[in-house]
Amino acid sequence: MSTTLSNPSSTQAQSAPPPFTTRAGAWLKANLFNSWLSTATTLALLYVIVRSLLAFVDWAFIHAVWSVPYSAQGIADTTVCHNVKGDGACWAIIADKYRLILFGRFPYDEQWRPAIVVFLFIGLYVCSAIRKFWGKGIATKPIILVAVMAALATLVDDALFLLIDIVASLVGRPYTQPPAVLSAVLGYIDLTGRYVFMVATTIIWPMVGVWVITLAAIGVLMSGGVFGLSAVPVDYWGGLPITLILATFGIAIAFPLSILIALGRRSTKMPAVKMLCVLYVELIRGVPLISVLFMASVMFPLFMPPGINVDKLLRAQIAVILFAAAYLAEVVRGGLQALPKGQTEAADALGLAYWQKTGLIILPQALRLVIPPLVNTFIGFFKDTSLVLIIGLFDLLTMGKIALSDPPWQAFSTEVYITLAIIYIMFCYAMSRYSRGLERELNSTQQR
Amino acid sequence: MSDNTADPRLIGARVAPKRSLRFSWSDPLFRSIVWQIVIVGVVVSIAWYLIHNTNENLTARRIATGFGFLDRVAGIPIGESMIDYNPAEHSYGRALLIGVLNTLKVAVIGVVLATILGTLIGIGRLSKNWLVAQLTAFYVETIRDIPLLLQLLFWYTVLQGLPTARQAWDRNVNGSVFLSNRGIKVPLLVWEPVHGWALLAFTAGLFGTWLWSRRSRRIQAETGARPATWPVALGLLIVPPVVVWLALGAPFQIDYPALRGFNFQGGGTVSPEYFALLLGLVIYTAGYIAEIVRSGIQAVPNGQWEAARALGLRHGAILRQVVLPQALRVVIPPMTSQYLNLTKNSSLAVAIGYQDIVSIANTTLNQTGQAIEGIAVIMAVYLTISLSISLFMNWYNAHIALVER
Missing domain, CATH: 1.10.3720.10 (MetI-like)
Incomplete structure (x- = not known):
């Protein structure tokens, strides 16, 4: 009796044991050979993957040419490469051109400078990514006061120069230097103000200080002219430093700007300001970056008073800043909207003024909410800096194209494009991994 | 009694009285107006400054503004266009x-x-x-x-x-x-007005199908049973265009690409x-x-x-x-x-x-x-x-x- 009443499922289990008993076997069964359709897909895909991987390895490594002989005039003889074209990659082009691609037309003997700049940028990104460094340093009232005074002095000083400029151009006189004494005094105030500001901010917010000092060091290394470094005009800059400069300065300046624009767009008490912000954001977001870059390269010279020339890099930089600010502003606005209204009301109830409320209560929470989309936007702009190719600026991609214009190497574009893609992927992948990790971390603190 | 239990928000006296504007920095309204005037003023003056410079530069370079150039003959060679274009006679517009x-x-x-x-x-x-x-x-x-x-x-x-x-031609002569x-290069149907009419009939069929699916949805909502849509849809989408095409003589000619000299002729x-x-x-x-x-x-x-x-x-x-x-x-x-x-x-x-x-x-x-x-x-x-x-x-x-x- 008892045998007939035994649990039916257990008898079934005894009669038909599972076909796979090992863990790996079970995993394979569940994930790759689940059903006949799944099995067919797996087999077909495996075939395609193995075939293409083998073909790629064959092309990229086994049949690849790594170096070519040079003629007495230093011209590369690429017959070897042409012979294997289609069967093997010609990595010799990278060996020949990597300095040109990475550093552009920067004087060859001075290329250690852009190399250091690239490492400084990477160090800057790594430092910024470490959350331990985000905190506040020492912020006492006197230090803050000194920082504000220094910043004000510098600003007033710059404003004076600009005013002299504007007045001169409106009166119709060509641009002239202000009197020597005034110029010297203003220059002195300017320089001291900058140094004091840098030191003071480093004490208050170490992160801001690190950024200001690194960016200053990068400026010195690239342009030279001081500390015994030979001066290198902007026209000779190129390659990876240009890409990094456009992306980093673009975002570093656009980000604070975007916060102001987002706040302006959310403003309820200032309809005129709100309208300006909406107009700006929607206008910029409605047009492609190319058109803004064209505007910067073609129309910007028309905007300036006669006699003042703004170099191409700065013009492109301004375009990138204006463009990035609109997109970042929308991301920041998303964070502001996601914040519960109770936070604003509580801050109001405590009697905080607008900037206290915004700076101490709203922004810290709102920005924290939007860190992942912010990083995604950063990645987008890092990639978008490649568009300056179209207005003829020598960024990484442009240098790749220039390297390809050398007659012996013209046929080997795939190799160059793959190399460039790997460089871009390294930067973007690092950022996106970081963003995902951060998202997980922030989410875990919010789970109760 | 009912007055006492009314929603306090509805009582006019509870609403804050409308204040008049005080010309003092401690009045938020006054402050916001001043700030708005300042910000808009700055933006407008920057814009004015840029426009002023632009005008001056344009006069210096003798460039006339305006969209008059749109009517001039373009002379831009255009490789592919969906409408008729000849660089020697058509305009920039x-x-x-x-x-x-x-x-x-x-x-x-x-x-x-x-x-x-x-x-x-x-x-x-x-x-x-x-x-x-x-x-x-x-x-x-x-x-x-x-x-x-x-x-x-x-x-x-x-x-x-x-x-x-x-080379492409040599390798696929039969393709x-x-x-x-x-x-x-793909073969292309030689377009005749008949095809336009057939297309119109197809559009009409599409519209009919839409009406029919609306009707069957309504019937489903009323009775719970959905009448079959697809036979009607198939009929409406296929029969009218084919009938129109056959009735008008059924022209069907395909333009195949062919090699002439170094390039292809014909086809799309x-x-x-x-x-x-x-x-x-x-x-x-x-x-x-x-x-x-x-x-x-x-x-x-x-x-x-x-x-x-x-x-x-x-x-x-x-x-x-x-x-x-x-x-x-x-x-x-x-x-x-x-x-x-x-x-x-x-x-x-x-x-x-x-x-x-x-x-x-x-x-x-x-x-x-x-x-x-x-x-x-x-x-x-x-x-x-x-x-x-x-x-x-x-x-x-x-x-x-x-x-x-």
Whole structure:
């Protein structure tokens, strides 16, 4: 009796044991050979993957040419490469051109400078990514006061120069230097103000200080002219430093700007300001970056008073800043909207003024909410800096194209494009991994 | 008695009295007005300063402003255009119109293809098959980390590395589709007015099908039983066009591409520039759309699947009737911005020589020196396209949005 009443499922289990008993076997069964359709897909895909991987390895490594002989005039003889074209990659082009691609037309003997700049940028990104460094340093009232005074002095000083400029151009006189004494005094105030500001901010917010000092060091290394470094005009800059400069300065300046624009767009008490912000954001977001870059390269010279020339890099930089600010502003606005209204009301109830409320209560929470989309936007702009190719600026991609214009190497574009893609992927992948990790971390603190 | 229990918000006396403006810095209203005047003033004066400089520069360079140049003969050679164009007689205005049409041509087809590819990849990322999931994830990760411009240049070089027209012809003498560095050549139907009428009949059939499906939906709502739609739809879509075509003589002639000298004659062409641009845009945007689709499907709670299964629905029906309509709500807003991005990214055409609006406006700008007008045209065109897409997608979003109390 008892045998007939035994649990039916257990008898079934005894009669038909599972076909796979090992863990790996079970995993394979569940994930790759689940059903006949799944099995067919797996087999077909495996075939395609193995075939293409083998073909790629064959092309990229086994049949690849790594170096070519040079003629007495230093011209590369690429017959070897042409012979294997289609069967093997010609990595010799990278060996020949990597300095040109990475550093552009920067004087060859001075290329250690852009190399250091690239490492400084990477160090800057790594430092910024470490959350331990985000905190506040020492912020006492006197230090803050000194920082504000220094910043004000510098600003007033710059404003004076600009005013002299504007007045001169409106009166119709060509641009002239202000009197020597005034110029010297203003220059002195300017320089001291900058140094004091840098030191003071480093004490208050170490992160801001690190950024200001690194960016200053990068400026010195690239342009030279001081500390015994030979001066290198902007026209000779190129390659990876240009890409990094456009992306980093673009975002570093656009980000604070975007916060102001987002706040302006959310403003309820200032309809005129709100309208300006909406107009700006929607206008910029409605047009492609190319058109803004064209505007910067073609129309910007028309905007300036006669006699003042703004170099191409700065013009492109301004375009990138204006463009990035609109997109970042929308991301920041998303964070502001996601914040519960109770936070604003509580801050109001405590009697905080607008900037206290915004700076101490709203922004810290709102920005924290939007860190992942912010990083995604950063990645987008890092990639978008490649568009300056179209207005003829020598960024990484442009240098790749220039390297390809050398007659012996013209046929080997795939190799160059793959190399460039790997460089871009390294930067973007690092950022996106970081963003995902951060998202997980922030989410875990919010789970109760 | 009732007065005492009334909602206090409705009692007029409780509402804060309207204050008049005090001219004091401690009055928030006064402060905000002053700040607004200051900010608007600064913006206006900067704008005025820039315009002043521009005018001065334009006079110095003797450039006349205005859109008069649009009527002048363009002289821009245009490789592919959807309307009749001859550089020796047609105007800049017409050349720019061709640019707009070319932009739309790549944007519309690109949006459709990117949506299809992106949706497939997005579903693939959620596949139970580990290999499919990993492969699609790899695709999404890689494609999104490479600048679009680099991808476009790559595809363009690949297409230019294809065999020449003569080689392509020699290798596929019996074929009718040719892939060469002059683009893709396909056989084309010789267009007759009859085909236009047949197309009209097809459109009428489409409208009829729509009416019929509305009717059957109403019947389903009333009786619970849905009358079969597909036989009627099939009949309406196939019978009228075929009847019209047969009644008008059934012309059917196909123009095959043939080699004349070094290039192909006859047939339809997809130019390598257009194809590279389309390929790049679709592959790049599909990576983003895949992520949107994936997160949209994941956003539908598991309980919805379980509840639908408990009701006895089959897998396909669950996906179509329960999950997708809910996922669509999450998906539409980010999808809109991807469509907008694709349209704006089509402006990169200028880098590979496809003559879209940016490319033609840029040539115009270089030939005539009308920088401001040229850029204004580009911006106006894209603003119009962007606004139209957002308006349409907003309408669609409102249409499918969750109706709450």
